[in-house]
Amino acid sequence: MRRVRRGQTGIVSNSRVLFGDYAARWTASVPAPAESFTYATVIEAGRQFPLLGLRLPGPRTVVVTAGFHGDEKSGPLTLLDHAAEIVAYAAARGVGLQIYPCVNPSGFEAHTRYNLSGERPNNDFLRYEISPGVWRGELRTGQAFSEVAPVGGGGPKETVALARQLATGPVPVAALDLHQDNFIHGHWFYAYVFGDLAAYRPLLARSGGLVPVLRSSIVDSGQDPDGDVFADSEGFIVSHDGSITDKFQRDGVTYTAAIETTTETPAPIAAEINLIWIRGFIDLAAAPAPAVAGARPAQETRQNGGIGVNPAPSKEIGEHVRGTE
DSSP, X not given: OEEOOOSOOOOOTTOOOOHHHHHXXXXXXXXXXXXXXEEEEEEETTEEEEEEEEEEOOSEXXXXXXXXXXXXXXXXXXXXXXXXXXXXXXXXXXXXXXXXXXXXXXXXXXXXXXXXXXXXXXXXXXXXXXXXXXXXXXXXXXXXXXXXXXXXXXXXXXXXXXXXXXXXXXXXXXXXXXXXXXXXXXSOXXXXXXXXXXXXXXXXXXXHTXXXXXXXXXXXXXXXXXSSOEEOTTSEEOOOXXXXXXHXXXXXXXXXXXXXXXXXXXXXXXXHHHHHHHHHHHHHHHSOOOOOTTOOOTTOBXXXXXXXXXXXXXXXXXXXXXXXX
């Protein structure tokens, strides 16, 4: 297995964007029949930051999230610049949308990974009980566990708000989380996935036509160079890391992925890769879903979903943090 050259790149297009401008443009960019909404407001540095969303009704829903990490601009900007196109694509196929375009607004404006309070990690939703009373935020490859539970509290305020919002809606058919990797140098792509890899291979191939796919490599964003998180020979990662992607697959979502372009990838190319996967997930949701033994039916309303329904502890500062967190 090869290791790629690491160290934060510091090269990100559009690294400084005022969130007030972003929010105003977002509200103006959302076309009917979709609607823009605010699902919560958080306070950072004495300022109010609205948490933005988009909803489009439909019998089969795709959830798209972006902007967990404020220094990963491509996802929020792709959704802002292409909201009308995405809504039209979904509506034409009878697919509903829930989009949360900028999960961490204060970090987005300040160009920091976490919010201005430094609450971390923020893509952090699940705990695994690996032995009686011992909970972990992630599983090593092949590690057994006895129970999985939502985070019990104490998480970043944006994560708590998003978990509560998701708990009010139906379980989607597909869920996509847009990220970037600012530790790996060069133009690369890889994806964290769950489910049938055959569904994702066409999207991976089209992404690979724009930038190289990172294969057979450690890709843990510099957080743990000796860890066991790596892209396989195709460029996929299957990792139970407690992230929103992990949460969705535990909820029974058929298609769930977190995609990563490096921040050195030119912004238009990163945006096109994001759109490949957004359109691809809408297409997957539009098609009949394969039966999965033991999975909850898609669109079933959550019960006891989100933060605070189980006393599983929050991840401690200093505990290992995955690249998606």
